Structure formats: C-alpha cells, structure tokens
Amino acid sequence: MGLADLLLDHWPRLFPQTYERIARAWLEPAYAALAEEVRARPDPQAALDYGTGPGSVALRLAQWCPDARIDAADVSDNLLIRAEDEARRKGLSRRIRFGLIDRGRFPWPEARYDLVVAAFVLYASGGAAALLDQIHLRLRPGARCLVVEGLRDAAVADAELFAACETARAPRLLRGALRRALAAQRARLLPRERILAAVRDSRFGVAARARDIGLPLPDRTVSDAFVLLELRAPEHVQPAAAAGEPARG
Numbered sequence: 001m002g003l004a005d006l007l008l009d010h011w012p013r014l015f016p017q018t019y020e021r022i023a024r025a026w027l028e029p030a031y032a033a034l035a036e037e038v039r040a041r042p043d044p045q046a047a048l049d050y051g052t053g054p055g056s057v058a059l060r061l062a063q064w065c066p067d068a069r070i071d072a073a074d075v076s077d078n079l080l081i082r083a084e085d086e087a088r089r090k091g092l093s094r095r096i097r098f099g100l101i102d103r104g105r106f107p108w109p110e111a112r113y114d115l116v117v118a119a120f121v122l123y124a125s126g127g128a129a130a131l132l133d134q135i136h137l138r139l140r141p142g143a144r145c146l147v148v149e150g151l152r153d154a155a156v157a158d159a160e161l162f163a164a165c166e167t168a169r170a171p172r173l174l175r176g177a178l179r180r181a182l183a184a185q186r187a188r189l190l191p192r193e194r195i196l197a198a199v200r201d202s203r204f205g206v207a208a209r210a211r212d213i214g215l216p217l218p219d220r221t222v223s224d225a226f227v228l229l230e231l232r233a234p235e236h237v238q239p240a241a242a243a244g245e246p247a248r249g
C-alpha cells in the first residue's frame with residue numbers, strides 16, 4: 001500500500017483539519033444544494049443521515065431542521081466516533097443519535113423517517129441498488145430520500161480539482177500524496193449512468209427529480225460535478241419483513 005492509499009484511508013483521522021479544508025473546497029457546493037432542498041420543505045419530524053461518515057450531513061441537518069429528531073448511521077465505527085466527537089464539540093449531541101450498521105443490521109430497526117439523506121455513499125458502498133433498498137425500508141409512506149453523488153464523468157481534470165482544493169492550502173509536504181489520493185477518490189466515483197441504473201434496479205424504480213450541481217474552479221465553473229436525486233417512497237410502503245429486512249439475532 002503506497003502513501004496515497006494510506007492517506008486515502010486514514011487522512012480524515014490523521015489530518016482532520018486538512019481533510020476538512022479539502023472536503024470543504026470540493027464538496028461544499030453539494031452540501032449547499034442539499035441545504036436548499038431540505039429547507040424547501042417543512043421540517044421533517046425524523047430525519048436519517050445514511051452513511052454519515054464523519055457526520056458532515058448529520059451536523060448540518062441538525063442546523064437546517066431545528067425541530068427534527070436526527071439519526072445518523074454508518075458501517076464504520078471509527079468514523080462514527082469522530083462524528084460523535086464533533087457533535088459533542090458543537091453542542092449538538094442531544095439532537096443526533098449515532099448508530100452502527102453492523103453486518104447489514106440497521107441499529108434502530110423499527111425507526112421510520114420522513115427524510116433520508118445519503119451523501120457520497122452509493123459510490124463507497126460497493127452495491128448502490130442494494131443500499132437504496134435498505135434506505136427504502138426506512139421511509140415512511142410518501143417520505144423522500146435525497147441522494148447526492150460526485151460524478152466520475154464530470155468535465156473536470158484532476159489537476160484542476162486539486163488546484164481548487166489547494167486554495168485551501170494543504171501542507172506542502174503532503175501535496176504529492178494528497179494529489180494522488182484525491183485522484184484515486186475521484187476514480188472510485190460512479191458515472192451518472194451507473195447511478196441512474198442503481199435507482200432503476202432498486203425498489204425506488206425511478207427518481208422523482210434529478211438536479212446537476214456545479215463546482216466553481218479557479219478559472220471556470222463546471223456545471224456537472226455532482227448530481228442530486230430526489231427519490232420518493234410510495235404512499236403505501238410494504239411491511240419491513242415482507243420487503244426484505246435483514247434477519248435479526
């Protein structure tokens with residue numbers, strides 16, 4: 001494993017501030033679009049951040065939806081620890097419940113949500129349609145799921161993206177490895193067609209809406225850096241057991 005791979009796996013923990021700055025430069029436009037979509041509707045009663053990672057979306061949801069109860073789940077207990085620390089630091093612990101998805105088992109099997117957000121999770125999951133099915137199980141009738149993903153086929157070169165992130169001033173010694181890590185991360189993203197195919201193959205079947213999100217670069221703005229999908233649960237949702245809830249125990 002080279003330094004770039006090591007960084008890719010461990011940089012959020014080893015260099016949290018560098019990671020946050022780079023993540024902010026790259027991902028912030030996507031979070032801003034999510035904020036618009038979430039705020040365009042009345043506050044949900046219960047919202048879930050599926051694949052919360054370091055908690056970026058859960059913490060934002062707590063601010064965007066001051067009246068909602070917020071759950072945040074992930075398969076990585078390491079990242080959950082970091083998310084919980086961050087929630088504590090920002091005084092949001094009481095607003096957010098964090099839980100581990102352990103071997104496919106959702107931490108709160110009875111919970112149902114009016115809003116689920118999955119930000120940059122499909123590409124990381126290794127099975128995008130199956131992941132959407134798991135989200136579908138958690139929705140109340142008529143609820144919505146907002147999915148945001150970076151697009152592998154976006155018209156942006158790795159070097160351009162790095163230049164945009166470098167405006168966040170990564171430490172000089174780390175730059176070569178960070179550049180490779182960023183390129184490796186981009187190479188894992190899904191092309192648009194794969195994302196839409198996963199929706200078609202899932203219980204959602206079709207996206208209610210798709211919106212492209214742009215990314216400002218130093219010299220221009222790329223119009224198709226991310227896609228945001230709104231998925232809807234039908235008004236009548238199958239009971240969880242019949243719809244394939246993983247066995248308990």
Ligand SMILES: C[S@@+](CC[C@H](N)C(=O)[O-])C[C@H]1O[C@@H](n2cnc3c(N)ncnc32)[C@H](O)[C@@H]1O
Nearest residue numbers: 051052053056074075076079119120121124125
């Ligand atoms: C790139 S991170 C995104 C984290 C966060 N949503 C954000 O916007 O910063 C991808 C996250 O998806 C999680 N993940 C991967 N496969 C998953 C699965 N099957 N179910 C839930 N989370 C998963 C990873 O552990 C990781 O935290």
